[in-house]
Amino acid sequence: MPVPLAPYPTPPAPYTPPANAGAQSQLVCSGCRNLLLYPVGATSVCCAVCNAVTAVPPPGTEMAQLVCGGCHTLLMYIRGATSVQCSCCHTVNLALEANQVAHVNCGNCRMLLMYQYGARSVKCAVCNFVTSVGASTSGTEQKFNG
Protein backbone atom coordinates (compact mmCIF):
# COMPACT_ATOMS: atom_id res chain seq x y z
CA MET A 1 0.00 0.00 0.00
CA PRO A 2 1.68 3.23 -1.13
CA VAL A 3 2.22 5.87 1.45
CA PRO A 4 0.41 9.08 0.47
CA LEU A 5 2.82 11.84 -0.31
CA ALA A 6 2.47 14.73 2.04
CA PRO A 7 3.76 18.13 1.10
CA TYR A 8 7.18 18.77 2.53
CA PRO A 9 6.64 20.40 5.91
CA THR A 10 7.32 24.06 5.74
CA PRO A 11 10.25 24.96 7.96
CA PRO A 12 9.57 27.17 10.93
CA ALA A 13 10.74 30.75 10.96
CA PRO A 14 14.26 31.14 9.57
CA TYR A 15 16.64 29.70 12.08
CA THR A 16 19.30 32.08 13.23
CA PRO A 17 22.15 30.36 15.00
CA PRO A 18 23.40 31.79 18.27
CA ALA A 19 25.91 34.52 17.69
CA ASN A 20 28.73 32.52 19.20
CA ALA A 21 28.23 29.31 17.24
CA GLY A 22 31.09 28.85 14.86
CA ALA A 23 32.19 32.39 15.44
CA GLN A 24 35.86 33.04 15.41
CA SER A 25 37.89 35.65 17.14
CA GLN A 26 41.46 36.62 16.61
CA LEU A 27 44.51 37.38 18.66
CA VAL A 28 48.18 37.93 18.06
CA CYS A 29 50.48 34.98 18.79
CA SER A 30 52.69 35.66 21.78
CA GLY A 31 55.54 33.84 20.07
CA CYS A 32 55.73 34.79 16.41
CA ARG A 33 53.26 37.71 16.38
CA ASN A 34 51.14 36.10 13.69
CA LEU A 35 47.45 36.84 13.75
CA LEU A 36 45.67 33.71 14.92
CA LEU A 37 42.02 32.76 14.52
CA TYR A 38 40.39 30.77 17.29
CA PRO A 39 36.86 29.61 18.03
CA VAL A 40 35.03 31.82 20.48
CA GLY A 41 35.06 30.15 23.88
CA ALA A 42 38.58 28.80 23.70
CA THR A 43 40.79 29.73 26.64
CA SER A 44 44.10 29.35 24.89
CA VAL A 45 45.35 29.03 21.34
CA CYS A 46 48.25 26.95 20.14
CA CYS A 47 50.00 28.61 17.23
CA ALA A 48 50.36 26.41 14.17
CA VAL A 49 53.47 28.28 13.13
CA CYS A 50 55.61 28.38 16.25
CA ASN A 51 53.58 26.15 18.64
CA ALA A 52 53.50 28.87 21.27
CA VAL A 53 50.40 28.78 23.44
CA THR A 54 48.73 32.17 23.77
CA ALA A 55 46.17 32.74 26.51
CA VAL A 56 42.86 34.12 25.34
CA PRO A 57 41.67 37.18 27.26
CA PRO A 58 38.54 36.46 29.30
CA PRO A 59 35.25 37.06 27.48
CA GLY A 60 33.98 40.56 27.86
CA THR A 61 37.46 42.01 27.70
CA GLU A 62 37.36 44.55 24.98
CA MET A 63 40.49 44.39 22.93
CA ALA A 64 41.83 47.04 20.66
CA GLN A 65 44.68 46.95 18.20
CA LEU A 66 47.41 49.30 17.19
CA VAL A 67 50.49 49.10 15.04
CA CYS A 68 53.78 49.46 16.91
CA GLY A 69 55.55 52.65 15.96
CA GLY A 70 58.91 50.94 16.30
CA CYS A 71 58.64 47.67 14.39
CA HIS A 72 55.14 47.97 12.87
CA THR A 73 53.95 44.80 14.54
CA LEU A 74 50.23 44.61 15.18
CA LEU A 75 49.73 44.83 18.92
CA MET A 76 46.61 43.98 20.87
CA TYR A 77 45.75 45.66 24.12
CA ILE A 78 42.85 45.92 26.48
CA ARG A 79 40.67 48.82 25.46
CA GLY A 80 41.07 51.69 27.83
CA ALA A 81 44.78 51.25 28.33
CA THR A 82 46.72 54.41 27.71
CA SER A 83 49.97 52.86 26.59
CA VAL A 84 51.10 49.55 25.17
CA GLN A 85 54.62 48.21 25.29
CA CYS A 86 55.64 46.20 22.25
CA SER A 87 56.92 42.76 23.17
CA CYS A 88 59.14 42.71 20.11
CA CYS A 89 61.05 45.98 20.23
CA HIS A 90 59.88 47.25 23.66
CA THR A 91 58.69 50.52 22.20
CA VAL A 92 55.99 52.07 24.37
CA ASN A 93 53.14 53.11 22.11
CA LEU A 94 50.50 55.56 23.22
CA ALA A 95 47.11 53.97 22.77
CA LEU A 96 45.26 56.89 21.31
CA GLU A 97 41.70 56.12 20.41
CA ALA A 98 39.99 57.85 17.56
CA ASN A 99 37.60 59.56 19.92
CA GLN A 100 40.26 60.91 22.20
CA VAL A 101 40.90 64.58 22.33
CA ALA A 102 44.22 66.31 22.24
CA HIS A 103 45.22 69.83 23.15
CA VAL A 104 47.02 72.53 21.28
CA ASN A 105 47.62 76.19 21.93
CA CYS A 106 46.13 78.59 19.43
CA GLY A 107 48.87 79.89 17.17
CA ASN A 108 47.49 83.39 17.46
CA CYS A 109 46.08 84.05 20.92
CA ARG A 110 47.66 81.09 22.76
CA MET A 111 44.27 79.95 23.97
CA LEU A 112 44.30 76.24 24.89
CA LEU A 113 42.20 74.44 22.31
CA MET A 114 40.81 70.90 22.35
CA TYR A 115 40.55 68.92 19.16
CA GLN A 116 39.74 65.40 18.13
CA TYR A 117 42.82 63.24 17.79
CA GLY A 118 43.70 62.88 14.14
CA ALA A 119 42.44 66.30 13.16
CA ARG A 120 44.78 68.31 10.98
CA SER A 121 43.80 71.74 12.04
CA VAL A 122 41.86 73.44 14.79
CA LYS A 123 39.93 76.63 14.47
CA CYS A 124 40.09 78.85 17.51
CA ALA A 125 36.68 79.75 18.85
CA VAL A 126 38.03 83.02 20.21
CA CYS A 127 39.98 84.55 17.34
CA ASN A 128 39.04 82.19 14.50
CA PHE A 129 42.70 81.59 13.76
CA VAL A 130 43.27 78.14 12.23
CA THR A 131 46.12 76.32 13.93
CA SER A 132 47.49 73.31 12.10
CA VAL A 133 48.33 70.27 14.22
CA GLY A 134 50.35 67.16 13.57
CA ALA A 135 53.12 69.16 11.98
CA SER A 136 55.55 66.33 12.72
CA THR A 137 53.85 64.10 10.15
CA SER A 138 53.70 66.65 7.34
CA GLY A 139 57.17 65.69 6.15
CA THR A 140 56.30 62.04 5.64
CA GLU A 141 53.08 62.80 3.81
CA GLN A 142 54.99 64.60 1.08
CA LYS A 143 56.45 61.30 -0.05
CA PHE A 144 53.11 59.93 -1.16
CA ASN A 145 52.56 62.73 -3.67
CA GLY A 146 55.24 61.68 -6.06
Ligand SMILES: [Zn+2]
Ligand atom coordinates in the same frame (compact mmCIF):
# COMPACT_ATOMS: atom_id res chain seq x y z
ZN1 LIG B 1 53.26 31.78 16.64
Ligand SMILES: [Zn+2]
Ligand atom coordinates in the same frame (compact mmCIF):
# COMPACT_ATOMS: atom_id res chain seq x y z
ZN1 LIG C 1 57.60 46.92 18.22
Ligand SMILES: [Zn+2]
Ligand atom coordinates in the same frame (compact mmCIF):
# COMPACT_ATOMS: atom_id res chain seq x y z
ZN1 LIG D 1 42.97 82.04 19.12
